[in-house]
Amino acid sequence: MVKRDLAGGILFVLLGLVTLKASLGLEYYSEYGPGPGFMPFWLSLILIACSLIVLIPACKSLRAGKGNEPVTDEELLMFTKPLAVFGGLGALLLVAILLEDIGFVISASIAITIYVKLIKPEFRWRSSVALGVVAAIMIYSLFSLALGINLPRGVLPI
Amino acid sequence: MIENLLIGFGHALSPYILFYTFMGTLVGTAVGVLPGLAPSATIGILLPITFGMDPLSAMAMLCGIYYGAQYGGSTTSILLNMPGESASVVTCLDGHQMAKQGRGGVALGIAAIGSFVAGIVGTALLLLLGEPLSQAALAFGPAEYTILMALGLSMATSFGGRQSKAVIMCIVGLLMGTIGTDSFSGINRFTFDVIYLEQGLDLVPVLMGLFAMSEIVSEMEKGIVKSPELLAVSTRLRDLMPKLADLKQSFGPMLRGAFGGFLIAVLPGIGATATSFMSYAVEQKLSKHPEEFGHGAIEGVAGPETANNAASIGAMVPLFTLGIPGTATAAILAGGMLMYGLIPGPLLFQEHTEFIYGLIATMFVGNVLLVVLNLPLISFWIKMLKVPLHILYPIVIGIIIVGGYSVNFDPLDLVVITIFGLLGYLANKSKFPTAPLILGFFLGPAFEANVRKALIVGRGDMMVFLQSPVSMVLITCIIAVLLGPTIVGFIRQKNTSQYGRTG
Numbered sequence: 001m002v003k004r005d006l007a008g009g010i011l012f013v014l015l016g017l018v019t020l021k022a023s024l025g026l027e028y029y030s031e032y033g034p035g036p037g038f039m040p041f042w043l044s045l046i047l048i049a050c051s052l053i054v055l056i057p058a059c060k061s062l063r064a065g066k067g068n069e070p071v072t073d074e075e076l077l078m079f080t081k082p083l084a085v086f087g088g089l090g091a092l093l094l095v096a097i098l099l100e101d102i103g104f105v106i107s108a109s110i111a112i113t114i115y116v117k118l119i120k121p122e123f124r125w126r127s128s129v130a131l132g133v134v135a136a137i138m139i140y141s142l143f144s145l146a147l148g149i150n151l152p153r154g155v156l157p158i
Numbered sequence: 159m160i161e162n163l164l165i166g167f168g169h170a171l172s173p174y175i176l177f178y179t180f181m182g183t184l185v186g187t188a189v190g191v192l193p194g195l196a197p198s199a200t201i202g203i204l205l206p207i208t209f210g211m212d213p214l215s216a217m218a219m220l221c222g223i224y225y226g227a228q229y230g231g232s233t234t235s236i237l238l239n240m241p242g243e244s245a246s247v248v249t250c251l252d253g254h255q256m257a258k259q260g261r262g263g264v265a266l267g268i269a270a271i272g273s274f275v276a277g278i279v280g281t282a283l284l285l286l287l288g289e290p291l292s293q294a295a296l297a298f299g300p301a302e303y304t305i306l307m308a309l310g311l312s313m314a315t316s317f318g319g320r321q322s323k324a325v326i327m328c329i330v331g332l333l334m335g336t337i338g339t340d341s342f343s344g345i346n347r348f349t350f351d352v353i354y355l356e357q358g359l360d361l362v363p364v365l366m367g368l369f370a371m372s373e374i375v376s377e378m379e380k381g382i383v384k385s386p387e388l389l390a391v392s393t394r395l396r397d398l399m400p401k402l403a404d405l406k407q408s409f410g411p412m413l414r415g416a417f418g419g420f421l422i423a424v425l426p427g428i429g430a431t432a433t434s435f436m437s438y439a440v441e442q443k444l445s446k447h448p449e450e451f452g453h454g455a456i457e458g459v460a461g462p463e464t465a466n467n468a469a470s471i472g473a474m475v476p477l478f479t480l481g482i483p484g485t486a487t488a489a490i491l492a493g494g495m496l497m498y499g500l501i502p503g504p505l506l507f508q509e510h511t512e513f514i515y516g517l518i519a520t521m522f523v524g525n526v527l528l529v530v531l532n533l534p535l536i537s538f539w540i541k542m543l544k545v546p547l548h549i550l551y552p553i554v555i556g557i558i559i560v561g562g563y564s565v566n567f568d569p570l571d572l573v574v575i576t577i578f579g580l581l582g583y584l585a586n587k588s589k590f591p592t593a594p595l596i597l598g599f600f601l602g603p604a605f606e607a608n609v610r611k612a613l614i615v616g617r618g619d620m621m622v623f624l625q626s627p628v629s630m631v632l633i634t635c636i637i638a639v640l641l642g643p644t645i646v647g648f649i650r651q652k653n654t655s656q657y658g659r660t661g
Contacts, residue, residue, distance in 0.1 A: 001588075001589070004589075007588075022348060026345065027343070029618070030343065033611075033613050033618065034610045036343045038609075038610065039606045039610075040336050040347065043332050043333050047326065050322050051326055054320075054323060054326065076587050077587075078584075079379075085379055085583065088374065088375040089371070089576050091555070093572070093576045095572060096570070096572035097569070099559075099569045100569055104559070104563075107559075111556070112553070112556050115378075116549075116552050118378060119551060119552070120547075123548060131549070131552065135552060135553050136556060139556040139560060143207065143560045143564075147210065148210060149207065149560065149564050151560065152563075
């Protein structure tokens with residue numbers, strides 16, 4: 001936890017510095033009242049201050065040698081299966097790239113198949129693909145045909 | 159008011175709206191029963207899909223999901239010792255013990271009755287409080303509104319986890335709200351010449367990423383939980399009906415849960431989960447036999463289950479009357495209302511009387527539907543628990559693709575979902591709470607607009623925020639909220655070091 005606080009603290013201080021720098025480029029006060037830079041300026045300052053409140057104790061505990069305790073809470077274990085996390089997110093990214101070119105049914109079938117395999121690797125490929133295609137067609141029919149939401153057709157005629 | 163309510167019921171009972179209320183409660187119960195799918199995430203996923211519907215049926219459905227989930231959540235807590243959603247965690251303590259002692263049916267029954275009592279009391283209170291509060295809010299100027307929003311935001315940071323982390327997330331949310339073209343000056347802020355960002359980030363993809371995607375990948379990582387052992391429970395209606403003695407014992411806890419849960423949840427930032435824990439603690443204190451708690455005390459089910467349901471309705475009060483959502487779920491509903499062209503806030507009661515009273519009426523109807531759904535259909539919900547994860551999550555991801563894409567019909571929104579999915583995952587694992595971020599992000603633009611308007615009125619003098627007595631009271635509250643937990647924590651630390659740890 002100490003290391004994560006440290007990483008988070010550093011990240012948010014940096015974010016605060018970036019937004020502070022950017023807000024200084026905006027007008028702080030205009031003719032009639034606060035300008036576009038007013039809010040971001042103060043928010044950045046508060047962000048930096050609060051991040052330091054998290055960062056400084058984390059630094060102290062790290063120096064006291066408390067940084068290497070293993071995470072005991074099962075809920076907080078991170079990246080035990082990187083494939084599941086990045087595969088899951090990657091599949092969605094893949095859909096974002098493919099969606100408008102090849103259409104909803106094919107790209108969603110791919111994503112759903114990937115998810116089935118990620119969650120249950122021992123599930124056979126043939127069944128996973130079948131599940132993906134059937135689920136994608138069902139979702140497409142429900143939302144596009146029944147509820148009238150315009151989903152990209154892509155290369156398929158439906 | 160009565161007249162408005164009657165018109166509201168007229169809308170709520172029309173077949174079209176009744177159907178969507180029913181769908182909402184059905185989906186809500188399912189989401190409540192299934193562990194790993196939070197009501198907030200579900201509402202976020204389904205929000206874009208409702209854009210084509212008329213506002214009342216859409217909101218009736220989405221609200222139905224919210225309070226329906228509180229009903230459903232108790233089922234798995236009692237039968238499996240596995241809370242379906244966070245507000246039912248505390249129900250596990252006594253509910254599961256009751257099931258082990260063969261009183262599972264009674265526990266399920268009392269949970270459903272408690273939820274129903276809460277639903278009716280909560281909706282009635284919402285009806286009574288709504289109009290007067292919104293009238294009072296109409297008198298507020300930009301300075302008072304600024305302070306009020308600041309109070310709402312600071313309360314949202316003060317529950318659960320370290321407050322400094324919550325404040326950070328809230329500020330990040332506010333900063334995210336400044337992305338895009340500034341409405342006062344027309345200048346682009348933080349857009350880095352990306353055209354997509356000029357409109358500002360959309361609420362829906364952000365929360366789909368933060369709440370739904372992060373949760374799904376995190377559950378996928380944990381892997382398939384072995385099929386949990388179901389306690390055999392008789393789901394015949396006769397066995398679900400609590401005995402008169404049970405009802406007598408539960409009467410007090412239910413009443414306290416319904417009123418207490420509602421009133422506490424009216425304060426922004428305190429959601430159903432916190433109130434259920436508070437109710438449990440109160441019932442244990444008041445009980446004549448506190449030693450039974452944790453070993454199947456019926457009060458330990460009746461109180462929290464009533465409180466969490468009342469709280470889910472109480473959380474609507476600040477949203478409908480002040481336009482300030484108190485919980486992440488309320489912020490999502492608020493985002494939905496904005497998209498239907500309804501601005502959440504005091505004017506709802508003046509300008510959209512039919513909508514707001516219709517919605518309140520659907521809540522009455524929905525709560526009746528839920529009792530009907532829950533008592534006889536419990537065996538069906540238990541069967542649904544057996545849907546394997548490798549079927550459930552892939553289908554959910556399919557629906558996320560539909561929802562995410564149909565916000566603006568722009569695949570870039572799916573990229574935003576992915577990015578915030580990863581950020582949400584990292585934040586959850588590092589105990590940086592994501593709810594304050596969503597609240598800050600939602601309120602950000604209105605907050606900034608009010609600050610700037612107030613300063614224009616006050617000709618740049620910061621004292622404008624301190625001029626009215628209302629502001630002074632609110633500022634005192636903000637200070638108490640921001641510093642209170644630190645002081646309480648300090649005192650508690652002192653006490654534990656003096657007397658040693660108990661319990």
